[in-house]
Amino acid sequence: MMAIPPKPWPTGIAEQCEPLVRRVLAPNPSPYTYTGTQTYIVGAGPDVAVIDPGPAEEAHISAILDAVGDATITAIMCTHTHRDHSPAAAPLAEKTGAPVVGCAPLVIETDLPRSDEAFDQTYDPDRVMEDGEQMTGTGWTLTAIHTPGHTSNHICFALEESGALFTGDHVMGWSTSVVIPPDGDMGDYMKSLERLQARDDSIYYSAHGEPITKPKQLVRGMIGHRRQRENQILRLLGEQARPTPDFIPEMYKGLDPKLHKAAEMSVTAHLIDLERRGLVGRSDDIWQTI
CATH class of the missing domain: 1.10.10.10 (Winged helix-like DNA-binding domain superfamily/Winged helix DNA-binding domain)
Incomplete structure (x- = not known):
């Protein structure tokens, strides 16, 4: 686990990661989110997708809309439903008319002590993406890769045009993922890591931390x-x-x-x-x- 870097952080600023990818950092730093949740905007043309819209904080939603500008959001995509990832999906959809797609809804009732973000009980997707299913736009294609373990409904999204993989919390750029029973499952988590290890993605963009430029090496180390x-x-x-x-x-x-x-x-x-x-x-x- 890396130490949280000193401020200032680029909160609310659209940063260009590669021609088809920008990220906007949410204002929700914590010992479990690093400097905050990173929302990704995919696409450079008239239509874009938003991955992991983050917490339902007006400042963050406004920052996403500012980054999108005149483009149309054609999909709001969530990797999983911890409350630092999906709550902004509903208000963003209301403002833009974009459908919410991606992971399945999930609500966990448990008396176990929780150290991760609680689950988002408001998440109500227009469509749950099957493993291998794709969303497409002008110049971009995102493929759903099911990666249960951190949560049972966790999925990643592969950007076919560049070889990038949006890994949510399954593989992060600052720490190993927390696996919390009863929903989190270590056996599933290991199988999902092995699945990613067998792929040839060129870079990972996680929801927390810097881009992972040697993904196979990192995943091998995590296993x-x-x-x-x-x-x-x-x-x-x-x-x-x-x-x-x-x-x-x-x-x-x-x-x-x-x-x-x-x-x-x-x-x-x-x-x-x-x-x-x-x-x-x-x-x-x-x-x-x-």
Whole structure:
């Protein structure tokens, strides 16, 4: 995880990433969003798509509309429905008449402690995109790539003309993704990483952090990191059975206390995956090897 850089940040400013891609940073920095959520505008002609419109903050919606200018928004596309990604979809659609397309709606009811953004219960897409389905405009084509794991409804969008992939929170430019049960699933997350590893995308644009210019190298490292975490868990359980909180001091030395719950949820996701694979079990809140 990278430290949040000092201000000023380019909040509300349209930055050109490549000929078909601009990004606008939302004013929602936090320990879980880095400097904020990045909304992407795809297209250089009379029509554009908006990816991950972000939080429903008027200043951010106005910044998106200013960046779009005289172009027509023909699609508002969401990678998933955490509240830092999709709430602006509805007001932006109301202002522009553009359809909301992309991931499926999802509402999670849980008493588990949450360390990530809550789910957006207002998200109501006009169309849910199937895996491999495309949205097209003047000079651009976006293909939906289903990547469940961070959330069960997470998808990425591939820009066919340039080889770019919009990765939402599945792969980020500043930190590994948090996988929080019961909706977040580590087994699915690993399969989705392996799916991206098999692709030949040239660059990733994530919702948080800088562009990823060596995507295969990063994804390979992320897969290795998760396998290392699995091995840590199995080693610690080999020493003694323990509840989930007891893993954190050993596995995340020096971690900011504000992030302990996030780490605990990540370890829980690993434990559930290992349990499904028959490698660990539990009695009440105590985990042990089998």
